[in-house]
Amino acid sequence: MKLHHKSLIHLVVFLTDFRIITHCKWYILAVAALICSVVGYVKNSSAYHDIPPQTGQLLTCKTGLDENNDVFLAYITDVRIAYMVNERLCSDATIKRQYNAINVIIGQSDYDTFRYINHGVADLALVKKNIVDAFGADQIYGLTKVAAHPDYSAFFISLREKPQLTKEYILGKRIGLLDYPSSRSGHIVPKTVLHELGLTDSNVDIVYYSSHKELRRALLAGEIDIISTYWAQEDSEKFSKNYAAPLLESVSGMQWYLKMQTKNTDLFCAVQSVINDIATTHPRPYYRNISLVEGCKK
Structure with a gap:
């Protein structure tokens, strides 16, 4: 496990930049204590693979390879895809030759994403490029x-x-957003639009939900007046496209990432094959539309 050395440097520079530390020993002691904490965290960060997720659900299976204890860990935020990943990876011939088990974390919050992506725990992840x-x-x-x-x-x-998209119209409306600050369509983009209109949490009735599915349910149930989300092909069955106001034309889509610290081309091809199979059998049109990166020799 690694910690970006620049982050530690910036942290120390930021804290030591205060002029007051030259006059007050307590600030120096505080900085020293914080640095010790960071160092201690780095030393113990290798234990992350052994710690179960705090909020996300864990799926696991054994491949039957008893010769080593290597575990392949995938981080997925879509429940259906998580189950598909777990099932297909565990039965893949290449995975069976290289790993003892498959663990799939179903991420449910930004804390999960920060932990498994920022700390380099995930071997496979379905996340946004940003x-x-x-x-x-x-x-x-x-x-x-x-x-x-x-x-x-x-x-x-x-x-x-x-x-x-006017201040006068939105005032008094109940707005449904995602309680997931890294979501572009459900949080970042609508918050940006509201800010540009001079609106904030203090003067707008914002209700937060855990998923896009929950946003749609709440709108249909009359709990809120407006939701911020993407438009899915199946939405036409329950909603009218005439009542959808565009906020941002292009939001980066979900992408699959594989940890490639070695040139493990067999693993690259096996994972890509699994991903393609998931895409072709997924019920949602969005996930059926996929482009594979070149590099796997058939």
């Missing part, structure tokens, strides 16, 4: 894109009229 870029996980841990789902648009959606 998450990997923000943590530098591609450069530090060798997370390499193997496949990608398409970009999409973010919308305000209501039941019986098209939402207007």
